Amino acid sequence: VQLVESGGDLVQPGGSLRLSCAASGFTFSSYAMSWYRQAPGTERELVATIYSAGAYTYYADSVKGRFTISRDNAKNTVYLQMNALKPEDTAVYYCNAALTKGAYWGQGTQVTVSS
Numbered sequence: 001v002q003l004v005e006s007g008g009d010l011v012q013p014g015g016s017l018r019l020s021c022a023a024s025g026f027t028f029s030s031y032a033m034s035w036y037r038q039a040p041g042t043e044r045e046l047v048a049t050i051y052s053a054g055a056y057t058y059y060a061d062s063v064k065g066r067f068t069i070s071r072d073n074a075k076n077t078v079y080l081q082m083n084a085l086k087p088e089d090t091a092v093y094y095c096n097a098a099l100t101k102g103a104y105w106g107q108g109t110q111v112t113v114s115s
Contacts, residue, residue: 001023001024001025001026001097001099001104002023002024002025003021003022003023003095003096003097003104003105003106004021004022004095004106004107005019005020005021005093005094005095005106005107005108005109006019006020006021006022006109007019007020007109008092008093008109008110008111008112009111009112010112010114011085011111011112011113012113012114012115013085013086013087013113013114013115014084014085015085015113016081016082016083016084016085017082017085017111018079018080018081018082019035019079019080019082019093019109019111020077020078020079021033021035021077021078021079021080021095021106022075022076022077023076023077023078023095023097024076026097026099028073028076029052029053029073030052031052031097031098031099032049032050032051032052032097032098033049033050033069033071033078033095033096033097033098034046034047034048034049034050034095034096034097034098035047035048035049035069035078035080035093035094035095035096036093036094036096037089037091037092037093037094037111038091038092038094038108039088039090039091039092042091044094045060046058046060047059047060047063047067047080047093048060048063048067048069048080049069050069050070050071050078054070054071054073057069062088063082063089066082066083066084066085067080067081067082067083068080068081068083069081078095080093082111085111085113086113087113087114088113089111089113090111090112090113090114091110091111092108092109092110092111093108093109093110093111094106094108
């Protein structure tokens, strides 16, 4: 199982970014995928989840209305579109796959929101 995130960057408040997570080593279309984030000195927190067919999504209250999770099962990729970014969104963002045999994580991608 391999999860590779990309798309993190330095962006000004109010800006947008799109994160991508390319997955391999499992049947991507069969599993829910999530994005988590971890800021320095804090615990890792769930940001958003999308279920296998993409019909059901969940968002943390802190990002609801600003972030959109989506997936392309043909490309084995999950995305996180982040709009109206705030300094408090600064964190390392991790892709997560909740498989039957356990949870898997990517290496993370840094998002910094600062002027």
